Amino acid sequence: MEYILKNGIVYDPVNEINGEKKDVMFRDGKIVNSVSDSAKILDVTDKLVMPAGVDVHCHLAGPKLCVGRLYRPEDERKGVKPKTDITRAETGFSIPSCPATGYRFSRMGYGTVVEAAVPPLEAKHTHEEIIAIPNIDIPPLTLFGNNWFVMQFAKEGNIEDLAAFVSAWLKITKGYGVKIVNPCGSEAWGWGGNVHGIDDPAPYWDVTAREVIRALAQANEMLGLPHSIHVHPNDLGHPGNFPTTINTIDCMKDIKKNSEYRNQTIHLTHAQFHCYEGTSWRDVTSGAQPVADYINKNDHVTMDLGAVTLDETTTMTADGPMEYDLYELTGLKWANKDIELETASGLVPFIYSGRNPVHSLQWAIGLELALMVENPWQVALTTDSPNAGPFIRYPRVISWLMSNKRRMEMMDNKEVHGWAAKKSALATLDREYDFYDIATITRAAPSKIYGFEDRGNLSVGSLADIAVYDLEPNNFDPTVNAAAVENAFSNALYTIKDGEILVKDGEVVKVVSSNHVHTEVQGFEDQEKRILEQIMPMFNKYYTVKFENYIVHDHYAEPSTVYKVNASK
């Protein structure tokens, strides 16, 4: 099938197309530069056209989500929508059911969404959920930061063996890249403890976060994986944590990048939660400035926001000790899920409110970071969904970034607490994102960060993943129309995935299976075999499942998109 998207106003930062009126053509799921006369014409004259959205960090499929859904029927009862002839019923707000997750991303014009944390032992579960989520491609990131084997290799400084282990485990779990969450801290949570800062060693293993992060980064670059290490640093959500954040990214400075497409060697995730100054929640202030200053001076780091949206939501992270802290703070129901030899995790419902001083400050910090980091290619828009807010609020965050008027209005009208203006620099920042910047932080930069050359852009040969929004950039001022911006980005005029129209006028018109997107390292097979033989005695002794039953069988990851990585390059 051939199509022409006619006369749209196109924003495609990868190709430096900034609001040009032009046609986008695609055939058999790919962008092409010409089509035959029989091509179907989709007239989008003067409408906003972008590549489909790419989300760098979202929790949308896997065991944590399922604990959330199981123990929060109060959340599931929000957002209920009956089935239609095309779609199944939807439930949930912050932790929607799988079908709802797919439909909602699709309605917002998204095409690829990264699942940010997969414990290898339960990777099958994540892939089962990906099967149940329609309409978006999902690359899962595999958790490595508290894995016993990893900590052992890091302690020995044995990078080649670690690289072999990472390569093997990415295949076993059908994962895309390396995720590190509170390195050494989640292991300490095995004993009810935590680590503080990057030089506080894990109990027994006697290895520090600095050593683990550096070792994994070196292994990542040895393999030449398309994505860099993806790091949730220590001390998340603690007042005074910003030095830990800077130390974490700074310890990567000398590591050499081995990838042509991406620029960074470390991706700092949900930065908002890592930029607090002060000693307690009483004297906390924003620590966004020093972190943004560091990022502005260094191009080996990229970050995503983790912007707070001021909603009732469900926090969930592999940072087990943090969730217990949060439970002690709020008294709301605490769930925990420690995974043998691999990681911890926890959940607590959370009610962000504009009346609360701390939440308002968090809201301000998320926006501050986006406005203080000068190069939008180092920024990706996320809410660490559902931690700082559910993903359906991305359009609202976009509207805030585009309108200083709206931000000031919220602070003036007391929609947020006075701390937002008093303890952060948000009120002094009048920078406003334009559509080109928005396309950068939601499409181009995310795909570059992940090394996706075939999406997040409208280059010839790329996937025909395209979003059209019902806004006319040439006749519309987003700086004074925040509500209209939010509405348009929430309900795409068209969402096209692999050349098929999945959403029209904000409604899902077609449902397709999601692709499981993973990497496969080639040229490391001998090392992988040797390392598997070497660790098998320990595996057999201390895991409670057999290796044969531990791996994710191929049929759990179909259909799939596999990015082959040549490790010898």
Place this chain on the structure above:
Amino acid sequence: MAYEEPVKDYDKIVENCTCAFCGSNCDDLDILVKDNHVAGVRHACRLGASKIMEDEDQRLLVPMVRDENGELVEVDWDTALDKAAELIAGSIRPVFYGWSETSIEAMKPGLELTELVGAVIDNQATICHGPTVQAVQNVGYPLMTLGEVKNRADMLVYTGSNPMNAHPRHLSRYTTYPKGFFRRRGRFDRTLVTWDPKFSDTAKLSDIWVPFEENGDYGFCNAIRAVLKGKELKQDVISGIPKEDIYELTEKMKNTKFGALFFGLGLTHTLSKQRNIDIAIQLVQDLNKYTKWVLLPMRGHFNVNGFNIFMSYEMGFPYGVDFSRGYPRYMIGETTTIDLLNRRECDVFMVIAADPGAHFPGGALAHLANIPVIQIDIHWGPSTEMADVVLPGTFIGVETAGTSYRMDSVPLYMKKAIDPPETCREDEWIVNELLQRVKNIKEASK
């Protein structure tokens, strides 16, 4: 126990099969196969082995439909499936119950059928760990995988459950006896505690047995929480336990390095029901102020947890989900099986991989006897006596491969070791056939 000669006469061994009995889902079974029959099983407990070995006993082998005389007569697959599809398509308030002893793969078309006809879908949690799920929704869910316990735990508490009888390898494979990474001496490095009014087989093996009174669970947990919070106990004896013992035990629990609490139906089905679990969970949460504690419900069937997980990710609710309004509703007491039967709402009942005939209360059964019942199962049981259509399935984990979730939510792909009997069909195939046939009927009547 008489000595039995080891089985030596077999053609091949299928290694690392997953046991399809209890929620322990031991995945280290070696099934010995001779002429496409199970000749022996290695590593399984007596429960698992007997289920796998004696599977042929009372096996349902052919589809059956009940005739005008009330006798089940053998029919071909088409007749039986058409009859079942007709019943489902013509029903107003169908309930599809069971699912805990079949694979996730079979649940998928089952849910699709549920959504198509607007039925209620429910599993055995509705009569076993339902109160646990309610409590989890009240206060939280501090869990772990069983390997965490194996490698770290130095104190184990079992309450309201008797794993030596019901989950026989739980202690030996996961919690008490294995040599863990930080518990190199296995049993010697751990303290085993049983809280149970009965001197159960688990209590007999325990270092500490706390025989609180029947229905004393809530009071006992409450007393420990009070002591933890620094309160003084005003009564000398609480729930039948002297207060000195409670002080001593609390101190021990505070001073472990890693404790794990396992609870079963003894807690969910005594006087205070879900409130027992509420307080047990809160106790574990309180203990985390001092040291590391986790808990886990002792799930019964090998995929009872799997159904709750499956329904949660597909539709947002764990069990008892009603689609009659075109969107899922979950309201305990309203959309749950026993209540629907007691209120005589249900007009067609399909049971798959469960035996309500053996487990449901009399009132619910009385209604079941009056309405059409479709059974998908591998064995003749009390439910077969009530069934109007019988569809013989295959044995997941032995004859058919499939996915299940262990009690701690670890997903496992269960292998197949032998081929199913020729006349039987896989659960997934049967449910899919029903789905297609019901679709056809609905299309035709449009």
